[in-house]
Amino acid sequence: MDRPQWALRTARTQYVISLTADARSVVLDHWGPPLERVPRYDQSERVLSHITETDALPVEYASDGQRHTAFTELRVDRGEAGTGAIWTFDPSAQVTTDASGDELVLTAVDETATLRLELRYRTDHAHDVVARRMVLVNDGPDAITLPRAFSAGWNLPVGQCARVEYLAGSWAREFQRRSVDLDWGTFSIGSSDGITGLRFSPVMAVTGLDDHEHATRSAPAAGYGIALAWSGSWRMQVTSSSVGEHVRVSAGVDDHTITVALLPGEVFESPESLGIFSAQGAAELPQRWHEFQRTLRRDIRRPIVYNSWMATEFDVTVQHQSQLAQLAAQVGVETFVVDDGWFLGRTSDRDGLGDWTADPAAFPHGLGELADAVEGLGMDFGIWVEPEAVSPTSRLFAEHPDWIYRADGRPLLTVRNQYVLDFGRSEVVEWAERMLRDVLNSARIRYLKWDMNRTVSDGGRAGDPHGREWAVQHARGYHRVMDMLRREFPEVVVEACASGGGRIDNAVLSRSDVFWPSDQGGARDRLVIQDGYLSAYPAWAMSSWVSDDSGHRDRRAVSLGYRFAVSMCGVLGIGGDLLAWSASQRSEAARMTAFYKDIRRVVQDGTVRTTGAPDRDLYTVTFCGPAEDPRAVVFVFDSDRDRTRDREFPRVHPAGLAPDVAYRVDATGETVTAASAAALGLRVPFAWAPDAEVLVLTPAG
Ligand code: DGJ
Numbered sequence: 001m002d003r004p005q006w007a008l009r010t011a012r013t014q015y016v017i018s019l020t021a022d023a024r025s026v027v028l029d030h031w032g033p034p035l036e037r038v039p040r041y042d043q044s045e046r047v048l049s050h051i052t053e054t055d056a057l058p059v060e061y062a063s064d065g066q067r068h069t070a071f072t073e074l075r076v077d078r079g080e081a082g083t084g085a086i087w088t089f090d091p092s093a094q095v096t097t098d099a100s101g102d103e104l105v106l107t108a109v110d111e112t113a114t115l116r117l118e119l120r121y122r123t124d125h126a127h128d129v130v131a132r133r134m135v136l137v138n139d140g141p142d143a144i145t146l147p148r149a150f151s152a153g154w155n156l157p158v159g160q161c162a163r164v165e166y167l168a169g170s171w172a173r174e175f176q177r178r179s180v181d182l183d184w185g186t187f188s189i190g191s192s193d194g195i196t197g198l199r200f201s202p203v204m205a206v207t208g209l210d211d212h213e214h215a216t217r218s219a220p221a222a223g224y225g226i227a228l229a230w231s232g233s234w235r236m237q238v239t240s241s242s243v244g245e246h247v248r249v250s251a252g253v254d255d256h257t258i259t260v261a262l263l264p265g266e267v268f269e270s271p272e273s274l275g276i277f278s279a280q281g282a283a284e285l286p287q288r289w290h291e292f293q294r295t296l297r298r299d300i301r302r303p304i305v306y307n308s309w310m311a312t313e314f315d316v317t318v319q320h321q322s323q324l325a326q327l328a329a330q331v332g333v334e335t336f337v338v339d340d341g342w343f344l345g346r347t348s349d350r351d352g353l354g355d356w357t358a359d360p361a362a363f364p365h366g367l368g369e370l371a372d373a374v375e376g377l378g379m380d381f382g383i384w385v386e387p388e389a390v391s392p393t394s395r396l397f398a399e400h401p402d403w404i405y406r407a408d409g410r411p412l413l414t415v416r417n418q419y420v421l422d423f424g425r426s427e428v429v430e431w432a433e434r435m436l437r438d439v440l441n442s443a444r445i446r447y448l449k450w451d452m453n454r455t456v457s458d459g460g461r462a463g464d465p466h467g468r469e470w471a472v473q474h475a476r477g478y479h480r481v482m483d484m485l486r487r488e489f490p491e492v493v494v495e496a497c498a499s500g501g502g503r504i505d506n507a508v509l510s511r512s513d514v515f516w517p518s519d520q521g522g523a524r525d526r527l528v529i530q531d532g533y534l535s536a537y538p539a540w541a542m543s544s545w546v547s548d549d550s551g552h553r554d555r556r557a558v559s560l561g562y563r564f565a566v567s568m569c570g571v572l573g574i575g576g577d578l579l580a581w582s583a584s585q586r587s588e589a590a591r592m593t594a595f596y597k598d599i600r601r602v603v604q605d606g607t608v609r610t611t612g613a614p615d616r617d618l619y620t621v622t623f624c625g626p627a628e629d630p631r632a633v634v635f636v637f638d639s640d641r642d643r644t645r646d647r648e649f650p651r652v653h654p655a656g657l658a659p660d661v662a663y664r665v666d667a668t669g670e671t672v673t674a675a676s677a678a679a680l681g682l683r684v685p686f687a688w689a690p691d692a693e694v695l696v697l698t699p700a701g
Contacts, residue, residue: 003040004091005029008102008121010128011291013277014038015121017060023089026060026106026119028155028246031130032222032277051243058155058246061119061134063087071186071239073150073250074134076115078142085110087117101125114140119152127292128277131229134252134270138262143465146260150235150252151270156224158208160184161240162247165282167201167532172520172552174198174501175532181209182240182247190235192257194420194456194471198502202228202236203289203536205282206247223282225289226251227536229506230271232475233257257459259468271475274506286535287607293538296510298486300493302540302571302604303380304332304593305447309339310521310547311577314348316341316362322373327578329377331586332593335447335493336374337382342367345393350417353389354396356435358442371443382447382493385439387432387481388474389418389453403428405470407460415454422461423481424473432481440489448485449516452498475507482511495543501529504537514543514571521575522551523563527614527637530569539623540604542570546589548577554615560585561689564592565635568603568694569621572596599696601629609656615639618684622654632657636684636693651681663697671700 005018016030016038030038041058048056055070063074065084076085087108095104101124108117118135132152138144156162165179166189180187189204191197206224226249228234233254240247251273253260260268276292278284306328308321316338325336344359346352352359358367371381390397390404392414397404404419406412412419421428440448456474461467485494496508497516504515515537518529526544533542544567550557567573572593578586596603602625612619614637621635634654657663657674664671668683688694 004093005038005040006093006095006104007038008095008104008123008130009034009125010123010130011125013128015123015130019089019091020057023091024066024087025054025057026089028058028060028157031155031157031224031275033279046245056244058244058248060153060155061117062153070241070243071237071248071250073148073153073252074136075146075148075255077145077147079144081142085115085117112140114138114142115144124292124295127295128288129292130275131272132275133272136262136268138264138266141264143261143263146262146268148252148255149258149260149268149270150250150255151228151273152251152275154224154226154249154251154273154275155246156206156249157245158206158222158224158247159245160242160247161209162206162238163209163282164238165205167203167536168199169501169529169532170198171499172518173525173529174518174520175201175529177532177535182238183209184240184242186237186239188235188237190233190254190256192233192254192471193502194233194459194474195452195498196231196234196503196505196508197455198499201536202230202234202251202505204236204238204249205285205535206238206249207282221279221281223278223280223285225276225278225285227274227289227506228252228271229274229510230475231478231503231505231507233471253472258471260472261465261469263465271507287609289536290538290607293506293509293541296506297538297540298513300513302514303334303447303493304571304596305335305337305382305543305545305573306333306578307337307339307449307545307573307575309384310545310549310575311579312341314341314346318363318365318370321370324578325370325374325377325379327581327586328574329379331574331578331589332597333379333574335380335382337384337447337449338370339384339449340386340451342383344395351391351393353386353391353418354394356385356439367443367445371445375444380446381444382449383439383445384449384451385436386451386453387436388421388423388478390421391418405456405459407458407467408462410458413457415457418454420454420456420459422470422474423477424461424466424470429477429480433484436481436485437488440492446491447493447495449495449497450482450512452503454499479507479511482508486511501533504533509537509541513541515541516543520552521545521547521549522554523558523566524554524556524615524639525551527566527619530566531610531614531619534569534608534610534621539570539608543573544570545573545575547575548580559689559691560588561592562637562692564589564596565637565688565692565694568592568596568599569635571604595694599631599633601625602631602633605629606632607656609654611653611655618650618652620652620654622656624656624658630658630661630699632663632697634682634693634695634697636695638686638691650684652684653678653681657697662700664700666696666698667693668695672697
């Protein structure tokens with residue numbers, strides 16, 4: 001009898017796996033364009049020497065005990081009873097299909113019949129993501145630990161070697177695009193910060209190395225994207241090996257700092273890992289991610305925000321904020337947000353966190369006074385919070401000194417003068433929920449920016465068998481409170497932030513409406529950050545304020561038009577000190593804000609593609625609108641004004657225009673199509689600003 005084979009369908013691809021003859025492993029047969037017949041992966045057709053079979057097979061989920069020398073996604077420690085697990089899968093599993101997609105649950109039991117493993121797969125016929133997770137149940141009488149409990153192993157049929165593209169960075173320099181060519185070796189990225197982290201983003205693009213001696217079966221041009229939908233500590237490892245025909249990506253919760261405990265009867269459910277394929281290579285993967293992410297989006301207006309942080313920092317008073325609000329209303333802002341500094345004792349970053357009531361020195365009549373004033377100006381009102389943090393001087397800390405992380409009684413360590421609350425404890429999460437309900441009910445608040453400004457050091461809980469899982473529990477506690485906000489305060493727009501882009505991932509995306517990708521206010525530096533961000537995350541969630549900052553790296557002056565154009569590539573906001581702007585700057589701002597309102601639908605509901613490098617070329621960001629507004633908007637940024645000035649009519653070659661549509665370019669009267677734009681380009685008159693152009697392309701006729 002043929003070995004069982006299971007096929008899952010996505011919008012354009014097929015993911016096919018089968019059971020080995022001994023029923024011990026599930027292997028990948030095919031991941032790519034749909035095929036009529038997919039042969040089962042057969043090891044006997046391949047040369048195997050000096051190695052066990054499971055170490056060479058493209059197994060879907062590898063466990064120590066079963067694999068011997070190659071990397072495994074699961075490590076099981078039974079103490080004196082030994083390590084590892086050998087699985088036997090149930091061959092009778094079936095793919096179930098409903099109107100939206102396919103689902104498959106593969107179950108296996110280990111050789112002691114005390115551990116149950118589930119490999120869960122989910123696809124959606126509207127996009128190309130295959131979503132996978134692992135569930136492990138301890139049916140036995142003894143506690144076990146899992147030093148590694150990853151979500152999935154992905155076998156990428158690109159040959160033995162690969163180019164890995166990833167996003168790396170640091171504070172104010174997030175989402176820098178980097179790549180590495182792996183020619184037999186391992187590469188790993190991750191976070192042990194307790195949050196997604198600033199250093200790496202849990203997503204990567206993998207392609208075969210062209211003309212490489214070990215490039216095999218599938219076209220080397222094919223691109224695979226792997227992500228982890230997780231907001232706590234994590235790790236993704238790529239293994240390029242001299243054995244086999246696949247590059248393997250293993251992804252899951254961080255195994256350096258997390259040990260999962262499974263007491264008798266307990267269940268561990270991993271976060272979801274996501275995989276996508278594109279026959280057109282890595283360049284097409286952003287579109288595939290964005291297509292999937294649109295299905296996570298809820299239907300709520302993402303307003304043009306004025307955020308007062310950069311203008312006032314901790315110097316918050318109702319009078320000053322009201323003055324800013326008046327000017328914000330004049331330039332067309334829709335929501336006025338008071339950032340850090342509004343609550344009890346928060347006059348610097350040393351105090352106040354945890355005591356979430358309006359400081360009477362700043363707001364003698366509570367937050368309601370400013371909220372009413374803002375509403376009277378025709379805007380919504382919003383605030384900033386950092387629920388996971390507590391200042392050592394706060395009342396909350398005095399009342400609950402035991403609520404913070406302090407593993408093994410080590411000396412307390414502050415970062416930005418604050419501690420972190422243990423969101424793995426239900427009483428802390430319940431406190432956070434109560435606190436947020438009270439704050440949100442204290443005035444008409446329609447926008448909440450949730451920040452988190454430090455990595456977690458010394459996480460853990462001595463004496464708790466689950467204490468070394470704190471980073472998993474913390475992320476779950478955070479998700480639980482975010483879910484409460486969505487449920488109980490659906491009218492509140494939620495912005496996710498962690499010192500800038502420290503907590504941006506696909507799990508937060510399904511719980512927040514916008515992301516704050518970086519504290520970088522310099523428009524040129526920010527454009528580089530946005531370019532990296534857009535390679536994995538959507539424009540409709542990319543909050544971007546026009547600021548007064550000259551930048552940290554590229555400090556060359558830019559026009560106000562350039563700054564607005566950068567922010568208009570996502571969800572436009574303003575963060576500069578409007579009181580310091582001249583009247584003519586403010587009226588220019590009002591004009592550009594009104595323009596953004598006109599094209600917002602194209603930007604937020606359309607598709608986006610970039611060409612060129614933001615710091616080197618005439619870089620373009622092109623949005624192609626949805627059926628309801630089929631215009632296209634091409635943003636052009638000049639990274640080298642002097643060079644461009646030499647040419648009378650610089651031309652750009654934007655990608656991403658709708659095929660078979662003739663557009664009229666508003667600023668130049670030219671008629672273009674996707675093909676002519678690629679071949680001949682578009683003329684850039686730089687009418688919007690001397691260093692940036694915004695071209696609106698309207699379908700002709
Ligand atoms: C870090 C954020 O990224 C900033 O936008 C601001 O909210 C500060 N925290 C406030 O402390």
